[in-house]
Amino acid sequence: MNTKAIIEGLLFLSGEEGLSKEQLSDAIQMDAGSFIETLKEEYRNPDKGFELVEFANRYKFITKEFVYPYAKNIFEEVKAPSLSPAALETLAIIAYKQPITRVEIEEIRGVNCEMMLKKLQLRNLIEAKDRKDVIGKPLLYTVTDEFLDTFQLESLKELPELKQKDFEDSELFEEIQ
Numbered sequence: 001m002n003t004k005a006i007i008e009g010l011l012f013l014s015g016e017e018g019l020s021k022e023q024l025s026d027a028i029q030m031d032a033g034s035f036i037e038t039l040k041e042e043y044r045n046p047d048k049g050f051e052l053v054e055f056a057n058r059y060k061f062i063t064k065e066f067v068y069p070y071a072k073n074i075f076e077e078v079k080a081p082s083l084s085p086a087a088l089e090t091l092a093i094i095a096y097k098q099p100i101t102r103v104e105i106e107e108i109r110g111v112n113c114e115m116m117l118k119k120l121q122l123r124n125l126i127e128a129k130d131r132k133d134v135i136g137k138p139l140l141y142t143v144t145d146e147f148l149d150t151f152q153l154e155s156l157k158e159l160p161e162l163k164q165k166d167f168e169d170s171e172l173f174e175e176i177q
Helices: 003-017 021-028 033-043 065-075 085-097 102-109 114-122 145-150 164-169 172-176
Strands: 050-055 058-063 126-131 139-143
Touching (some): 003 021, 003 033, 003 058, 021 033, 033 050, 058 065, 085 102, 085 114, 085 139, 102 114, 114 126
Antiparallel strands (some): 050 058, 126 139
């Protein structure tokens, strides 16, 4: 058994979260301290593109600084898909008024939003979980946990407080962008 390689693999798998010395020791059923120090020393080598560091009693691999200019060449071109103003408007209405039907959203926006709802569902930002108990049983839309993650919210209570006139004046997005 190559214990050092196992620890290296476990640290790699842990990603940004990292692992504590205790977690590593429990995994290999022996003290991991000397193996961690050996790995730290190996990854200090300038021939390596990443290093083993300790933050808050957790060990993890990070990329060395000299790699960033090259990574920028790759990742700078990749732009995260953004939401159009119409998508943001629809999403904000759902977030503030949920659960809400398509017809209710269209009454607020003043335009058809069927395609926008499909796009937001495909991005997993909204979902139709239930039906309203009225004639026709329309779908009720709500935001998802993915919405909360995307906008870095713990809950919908963190959304900025809006007055009714904000919906009418279309200033809704300036507050959430």
